[in-house]
Amino acid sequence: MNILAISLAYPPLAYPRSIQVARLLKHTEAKVVLFCADEPGARLDETIEPDAEARLHECIRVPVITGPTAGLIDRLSHKFYKPFWNRRNLAPDAYGHWRKDVLMSIDRYLQPNGFRPDVIVTFAQPFTDHLIGLELKKRLGRPWFAHFSDPWADNPFSPFDEKTKSMNLEMERSVAENADVLAFTSSETIDLFYQKYTDELKKKAVVLPQCFDPTQFSGDPPNGGITVRYLGNFYGRRTPQPLVDALKQIALNDNEFLDEVSFELIGSGDAEEVRRLSSGLPKGLVVVRPNVSYAESLDLMSRSDGLLVIDAPAENSVVLPSKLIDYIGANRPIFGITPTGTAAKLIGELGGTVADPAELDQLASRLKDFIDELRKRRIAQQTKWGSNRVRNRFTAESVASDFMSMLNKVTK
Structure with a gap:
């Protein structure tokens, strides 16, 4: 043809x-x-x-x-x-x-x-x-x-x-x-x-x-503290504000729960604004990093404990972020801060966790449970995650x- x-x-x-x-x-x-x-x-x-x-x-x-x-x-x-x-x-x-x-x-x-x-x-x-x-x-x-x-x-x-x-x-x-x-x-x-x-x-x-191409993921298993990574850009109404607000609520209720946990935000955006939003949180909890090459982004996904999707608030979102498909290839647990819609549906089918960015109490509660899950996986030395049936649809x-x-x- x-x-x-x-x-x-x-x-x-x-x-x-x-x-x-x-x-x-x-x-x-x-x-x-x-x-x-x-x-x-x-x-x-x-x-x-x-x-x-x-x-x-x-x-x-x-x-x-x-x-x-x-x-x-x-x-x-x-x-x-x-x-x-x-x-x-x-x-x-x-x-x-x-x-x-x-x-x-x-x-x-x-x-x-x-x-x-x-x-x-x-x-x-x-x-x-x-x-x-x-x-x-x-x-x-x-x-x-x-x-x-x-x-x-x-x-x-x-x-x-x-x-x-x-x-x-x-x-x-x-x-x-x-x-x-x-x-x-x-x-x-x-x-x-x-x-x-x-x-x-x-x-x-x-x-x-x-x-995604499964042959492109070869990062070593994560070590050190629990690391959750977001790879992508912030613009318009897509901001890290819901994440930061949820972390502040968790820290307020249990100031030791987030010890040795780090959320890395990697990509283009206003780093100073993110630092301003996260002021008052424990040092090192929210880390801002600049854009990396595509190959390095895949490596960082593979070396994460968990991966984060952040979408703008909406009644129903039809957005399917291309980065989410790469996340599927990385074989790491996914947490979606995303409204009802395409991304939320797919993350749920995989076995991930979703919370609406407009629902702070729900988001904080589910994020805390997600961190607990990551700690248990680390102790059990689990390296695979999610539904193979769903993953195979996107190879x-x-x-x-x-x-x-x-x-x-x-x-x-």
Whole structure:
């Protein structure tokens, strides 16, 4: 099978989407020609799937070109005329010029190389990737498989104004109507996405989650004090505040319970703000560390007693953090500070513990029980954890097999 794939995010670009796209494609038994981005100034991580590109038939990196005044225009418009900034950056994103360059690069590649794709596959975010797919569908007439890592127009974290919301709804509808298959990481995301569309359109939706590679986890068992790690970023309403508040309540009721326990928060965020929030807690209880390479993050997961998911408060969350899938591969107990929804459901299926970030008493009580569980596991020298049945659903081999089955079906 010949696959023409579009993903702006691809290693060594250090986006979460880069990891998942590279892992899926490298385990796919097909001839893949990938168009991705060369993005000057973006953070790079050479440890992300370093052998992935060698598994592709061809990898064409199209530069993301910005004019010399682009940054100045963005800064001024963001400060003085936000609607203009919104249209430049949120309709659907800041990669409109890259879209045109990718389409020209594809035109230059296909005919001279005699590559005839059996299927077009686009990965978003950014949603510019799907707009490229929309145009390719018109030009080539081939089946189109559009994969979503997040909701689009209904994403609760996207700060749309009325105009950009309308523009994104229109673009989303065009993709929903023209793609042959729309893949999402969870059934909850499908329900959210299709609540405004017909049941007939919903028939094109499938679930294809993120995946982990079990061969990438080899950290030594934890030693020293009990260590619980959160690996990821804080932004918007996703903050460490619920964790800190719960730890303060535990410490208030039993000031010795948290002795020789450490919560490490690893990733980008406001370290000074976290330190301010956690003032008054025992020294060393909450530790802030900067971003690490992807390979080191997997090693740190494996050398943890427990792993932590932190989501923003919500009535129902459709977010399935890609880091949670890596946590599953690390084989360590998971505690989710997350509302009812996709992540909470999966953590529960694995055998983990969940508490709502808006329910402080519940959170403190369950966190204390979780720490007790970790201490017992350490004494018993337990190294394995969780449901193997659930874990096996998310291995790269399993997800790639499902992906190929979906592509075979749409190309028949």
